[in-house]
Amino acid sequence: LGLLPNRAVLSLPWLQPVLTCQTVSGPIEDMEVEHVAPEGPDVAPVEEETLFTNLDIFLFSLIVGLLIYWFLSRKRTEETIPEFKRLTPRETSFIEKMKKTNRNMVVFYGSQTGTAEEFSGRLSKDAQRYGMRGMSADPEEYDMSELPRLAEIDNSLAVFCMATYGEGDPTDNAQDFYDWMQENDEDLKGVNFAVFGLGNKTYEHFNAMGKYTDKRLEELGGKRIYDLGMGDDDGNLEEDFVSWKEQFWPAVCEHFGVEATGDDTSIRQYELVVPTDINMNKVYTGEMGRLKSFETQKPPFDAKNPYLATVAVNRQLNQSGDRHLMHLELDISGSKIRYDSGDHVAVYPVNDVSIVNRIGQILDADLDTVISLNNLDEESNKKHPFPCPTTYRTALTHYLDITNPPRTNVLFELSQYATDPKDQDTLRKMASASPEGKGLYQSWVLDAQRNILAVLEDMPSLHPTIDHLCELLPRLQARYYSIASSGKVYPTMVSICAVVVEFQTSTGRTFKGVATNWLKNKVVVTDNGHKATVPMYVRKSQFRLPFKASNPVVMIGPGTGIAPFMGFLQERGWMKEQGKDVGETILYFGCRRRNEDFLYQQELEEFEKAGVLTQLNVAFSRDQEGKVYVQHLLKKNKEHLWKLIHTDNAHLYICGDARNMARDVQNTFYDIAEEVGGLTHTQAVAYIKKLMTKGRYSLDVWS
Numbered sequence: 001l002g003l004l005p006n007r008a009v010l011s012l013p014w015l016q017p018v019l020t021c022q023t024v025s026g027p028i029e030d031m032e033v034e035h036v037a038p039e040g041p042d043v044a045p046v047e048e049e050t051l052f053t054n055l056d057i058f059l060f061s062l063i064v065g066l067l068i069y070w071f072l073s074r075k076r077t078e079e080t081i082p083e084f085k086r087l088t089p090r091e092t093s094f095i096e097k098m099k100k101t102n103r104n105m106v107v108f109y110g111s112q113t114g115t116a117e118e119f120s121g122r123l124s125k126d127a128q129r130y131g132m133r134g135m136s137a138d139p140e141e142y143d144m145s146e147l148p149r150l151a152e153i154d155n156s157l158a159v160f161c162m163a164t165y166g167e168g169d170p171t172d173n174a175q176d177f178y179d180w181m182q183e184n185d186e187d188l189k190g191v192n193f194a195v196f197g198l199g200n201k202t203y204e205h206f207n208a209m210g211k212y213t214d215k216r217l218e219e220l221g222g223k224r225i226y227d228l229g230m231g232d233d234d235g236n237l238e239e240d241f242v243s244w245k246e247q248f249w250p251a252v253c254e255h256f257g258v259e260a261t262g263d264d265t266s267i268r269q270y271e272l273v274v275p276t277d278i279n280m281n282k283v284y285t286g287e288m289g290r291l292k293s294f295e296t297q298k299p300p301f302d303a304k305n306p307y308l309a310t311v312a313v314n315r316q317l318n319q320s321g322d323r324h325l326m327h328l329e330l331d332i333s334g335s336k337i338r339y340d341s342g343d344h345v346a347v348y349p350v351n352d353v354s355i356v357n358r359i360g361q362i363l364d365a366d367l368d369t370v371i372s373l374n375n376l377d378e379e380s381n382k383k384h385p386f387p388c389p390t391t392y393r394t395a396l397t398h399y400l401d402i403t404n405p406p407r408t409n410v411l412f413e414l415s416q417y418a419t420d421p422k423d424q425d426t427l428r429k430m431a432s433a434s435p436e437g438k439g440l441y442q443s444w445v446l447d448a449q450r451n452i453l454a455v456l457e458d459m460p461s462l463h464p465t466i467d468h469l470c471e472l473l474p475r476l477q478a479r480y481y482s483i484a485s486s487g488k489v490y491p492t493m494v495s496i497c498a499v500v501v502e503f504q505t506s507t508g509r510t511f512k513g514v515a516t517n518w519l520k521n522k523v524v525v526t527d528n529g530h531k532a533t534v535p536m537y538v539r540k541s542q543f544r545l546p547f548k549a550s551n552p553v554v555m556i557g558p559g560t561g562i563a564p565f566m567g568f569l570q571e572r573g574w575m576k577e578q579g580k581d582v583g584e585t586i587l588y589f590g591c592r593r594r595n596e597d598f599l600y601q602q603e604l605e606e607f608e609k610a611g612v613l614t615q616l617n618v619a620f621s622r623d624q625e626g627k628v629y630v631q632h633l634l635k636k637n638k639e640h641l642w643k644l645i646h647t648d649n650a651h652l653y654i655c656g657d658a659r660n661m662a663r664d665v666q667n668t669f670y671d672i673a674e675e676v677g678g679l680t681h682t683q684a685v686a687y688i689k690k691l692m693t694k695g696r697y698s699l700d701v702w703s
Contacts, residue, residue, distance in 0.1 A: 094142040095149045098135065101379045104155050105134040110162040110174030110209060113477050115233075116198050119241055120161045122409050125267055130249050131258030132157070139177040141381060151190030155256045157225065158191060162213050163198040166542070167692075167699060168205025178209070181216045188222035192255070196229035196244055198237065202658040202703045204692075206232075226251040234659065234703055236446065238407050239438050246433035266413050270373040270385060272467040278370050284387040286398040286535075288348065291387075294535070299336045303478065306348055306535035307335045311522045312493065314532075318597040324500040325560065325597060327484070328519060329493050330534055337494075339487040341567035342543035342700070345494050346478040348535040349515035351403065355453050356396045362456050365466040367393035373471055385471055392466055400473040403514045405445045406452050410472045417468075420461035427462075449505040458507075479515035480539065482655060482700055484563040486570035494538070497563040497599065543653065543700045549575045552583040552650035554641065556665055558590030558619070558630050561656025562599055564700055568653070569604075573612040584644065585612060590619040590630040630661070631668040642676040651696045658701035669697075 091097050094106055105127050109120035120136040127134030150156050165171045170178040195217070197210015207230045214228040229244030231237040253260060287293045289304035301307040313329035330345070339345075360367040372388040386399035396402055412431035418424040430441040444450065452473065456462055485495035500520050501513025522532040545553065545568055553572070555565040565587060576582045587604070591597040598618065607613040617637070619628045634641060644650035652669070654662050666688065673684035691697035 092141070092143045093146055094135075094137055095146050095152065097379065098153055098156070101133075101135070101377075103133045103135045104153055105132045105157045105159065106150075107134055107136050107159040107161060108139045108177070109136065110139065110160070110171040110177070112163055112165045112171040114475050115237070116161040116163040116171070118407070118474050119196065119198070120159075121269075123159055123161070123245065125269060126245070126249070128261070128267070129263055130253055130260050131256070132252065135377075135380070136382075138173055138381070140173040144177045144180050145184070145186070147191060148186050148188055150192075155258075156192065157252065157256075158193045160193065160195045160210075160213050160217075161198065162195060162209045164200075164203075164205060164207055164209040167203070168208035170209050174209065178212075181213070181220075186220055188217060188220040191217075191222045192225050193217050193222045194224065194226045194229075194248060194251075196231065196241065196248075198231045198233065200233040200658070200703055202234045202663070203701070204699070206230075225255045236438075236442060239442070242408055242431075242433050242438075266416055268468070268471070269376060270471045271376055273372045273374055275370060275372065275389060278389075280370075282389070283370055284390040285394055286350075287387060288535070289387075297335075301335060301337055301537045303346070303537060306346075306478075306537045307332065307337060308533045309335070309494070309536050311524055311532040311534060314519075314522055314524060317497070317599045319595060321592065321596040323597070324502075324520060325599060326496075326498055326500065326516075326520060327600075328496040328498075328522070329485075330496070330536060331492060332494055333492040337538055338491075339483060339494060339538045340540075341483070341486045341488075341545060341571045342564050343483050343487075343541045344480045344539045345483050345496060346480050346537050346539055347496075347515060347519070348398075348478050349476070349518045351397050351400075351476065351514060352512065352517070353397070355402055355451075356393060359396060359402065359453055359456065359469075360392065360466070362453075363463065363466045363469070365392055367391065367396070371395075371467065373467065386475060392470065395470050399476055400470060401476045402453065402473065403451050403512075404474075405450055406455060406472075407474070408441060410452075411441075411445075411455075413468070413472050414455075414462060414464050417464040418459060418462045420459075423459045423461045427459075448507050449509075449511050450507065454507065454509060476514070478537075482543075482561075482563040483538075484566040486567040486574065489570040489574050494536070495563075495566070497560050497566070499560050541700070542695075543655075543698050544695075545571060546651045546696075548583075549580045550583045552586070552644045552648050553653070554586045554588070554644060554650055555653045555655075556588040556630055556634070557653075557655040558588075558661060559597075559656055560599070561654075561661070561700075562587075562589055564655055565653070566600060566603070569607050569612055573607065573610065576610075576612060582612075583648075584614045584650075586615040586617070586644075587613060588617045588619070588630045588633055590621060592620065592622045594618075594620050594623055629664070631664045634665065634668045635671065638672045638676050642672055645691070646677060649696075651698070652691065653698050653700070655700040656702075658699075658703040662699060662701045 098104065098106060105124070107120040107124045109116040111117040117136070124134035124136040147158065150158055162174060163171050195210055195214040197207040197214075199207030199210065210228060210230060214224070218224055226248045229240065229248070231240035249260065252258070282291065284291060288306055293305055294308050297308060298305070309330035309332050311328060312331045313327065315327050317325040317327050356367070368391050370389050370391055373384055374388070375383050386395055390399070408431040411427045415424045415427035415431070418427060426440070429437040430445065431437065445455070450458065452469070481496045481498055483494055484497040485493060496519070498516050498519065500516040502517065503511055505511050519534070522534065524532060526532055543564060549572070553568065555568060557563070557565050569585065569587075572582050572585050589604070591599065604613065604616055608616050617633045619630050619633050621627045621629055645652070654665050656662065669688055670681065670684040673679045673687050674681060677684070677687070679687060688697060
């Protein structure tokens with residue numbers, strides 16, 4: 001329009017009303033528009049119009065001005081749009097990465113709690129001492145269908161540190177790799193491999209994932225260069241791993257014709273960087289993933305993005321005794337977190353401040369120094385051992401495990417800092433695979449429950465740099481608890497039932513469980529009026545009520561093993577209120593004394609009174625001369641139980657201690673199948689196994 005002559009503008013019919021309207025204050029429909037020439041005899045003759053009136057000039061200038069402003073502002077906007085660098089897609093080919101970085105050994109890990117990942121890192125780090133160049137890799141981050149291509153790299157080797165999770169299942173990060181092994185028949189000819197499994201003998205499917213990986217890789221044509229290693233967490237997992245790798249490395253040297261360098265000097269993986277120009281808004285203060293994620297919470301919530309739930313209830317469950325059993329309720333309103341009965345809640349605990357301060361004091365360190373530990377291997381996917389930049393205080397409080405006994409590799413690396421030759425020799429001996437060294441590590445570290453602070457206190461000549469110590473210590477892991485509530489009845493609340501871990505060690509120190517003591521002190525409202533919070537997320541479980549509500553349910557859960565059954569009972573009660581046909585619901589609970597630790601007594605008796613709980617059987621182990629446990633009560637009701645199992649399609653659930661209780665209960669069911677069902681022992685074992693396969697015998701146990 002700015003290019004048209006003024007007259008042309010005014011001659012456009014649709015513009016005339018706009019350009020000649022009067023200014024009014026009323027609604028648009030009340031506006032009077034003047035665009036008709038005046039009429040009547042008394043009207044003075046109109047002088048010949050000039051080419052441009054003042055109004056024309058004003059309107060023309062306004063339009064031109066607006067057009068110029070629009071043009072310039074548009075150009076400026078285009079100029080100020082930042083040019084983002086094109087994001088380089090993450091390398092999913094471990095083969096290309098190995099070729100690019102000149103590696104010939106890859107160590108994959110299937111890890112749920114971080115131990116297999118730690119072992120993987122140790123093996124890849126050790127590789128250069130044995131003529132190899134290694135890298136640690138998460139199978140979830142790479143295309144594992146490329147495994148056959150490993151044969152393209154000369155003298156190459158794939159090692160698998162595989163933990164078994166749950167009832168013989170792969171860990172979350174190894175699930176895709178497990179599926180690939182099951183579904184594919186790729187030819188692994190020319191692929192050299194070795195496997196170390198991490199398991200626990202108290203579980204039914206000991207080291208199932210390690211065994212399967214080792215067997216399957218061989219079936220696909222891979223060449224095993226050293227025997228399957230099987231670590232037992234119920235015994236001494238660290239010793240099992242050290243013993244295995246002590247034989248593994250000579251086998252590697254022999255197979256590839258390489259020699260050990262004999263260099264035992266410490267190899268740093270990270271370098272310390274102390275930033276000079278610090279923006280405190282970019283310093284991690286305990287977040288697991290995204291910076292400031294606790295200030296601006298965004299779903300979905302998971303291990304790398306936990307939800308900060310407020311503590312709504314924290315009460316002691318037991319009336320007396322020397323233990324502290326507690327019930328907590330975490331408010332998840334507005335989080336969009338959904339859970340089912342039987343799921344687990346993971347909480348991220350915080351270390352004891354007094355231990356953190358004492359470590360800083362012994363090492364003469366300023367704990368509030370902002371630091372960053374950067375991986376010396378620039379190609380590594382793991383840039384830092386924990387979120388950086390952060391302070392030493394935050395690292396020791398939120399990110400590092402300072403309570404559990406240190407592993408042998410930590411002692412070996414720290415030995416160089418001992419000024420007393422005797423202390424140095426002791427540390428190196430405990431890190432060795434010699435029988436004497438293993439025995440010393442077992443007695444001095446494990447049996448005595450010495451954490452890193454106790455080691456530093458009892459070896460005064462040991463004075464490591466704090467940054468190296470932070471590099472060596474494993475990550476502080478989330479703690480999992482069976483949820484003690486039903487998501488259908490309490491959708492905005494997650495309940496926890498736990499016992500506080502606290503005992504005296506042989507050194508006279510008090511060992512305190514990190515998570516339970518931290519939770520115990522979570523008062524609902526703090527002194528400054530703020531609500532106590534807990535970083536948490538929900539992990540799905542296979543521990544589920546039967547699909548048909550009419551199926552009978554037998555629950556066995558002594559002590560805090562009752563937790564998931566509180567959720568089951570709430571849900572069965574809810575189903576009953578919905579008018580559903582709910583089958584028999586039987587609970588076997590065990591505790592020490594009726595007047596001491598009968599957990600949820602009032603609630604259970606109310607469930608029984610309402611007919612939700614058909615039968616409540618409680619074993620008070622210390623209320624009489626001979627100890628009575630849940631398995632004794634099961635035996636007492638063997639005829640009824642066999643009918644429920646064999647005829648009525650009952651589902652059995654066991655929750656609690658794996659080492660003794662779960663095993664004893666399983667043996668009792670073998671006995672019932674033999675005595676009442678008339679089966680032989682072999683048949684009884686097969687019968688219970690079949691129930692497990694069908695999902696009618698479920699376990700939620702820990703050791």
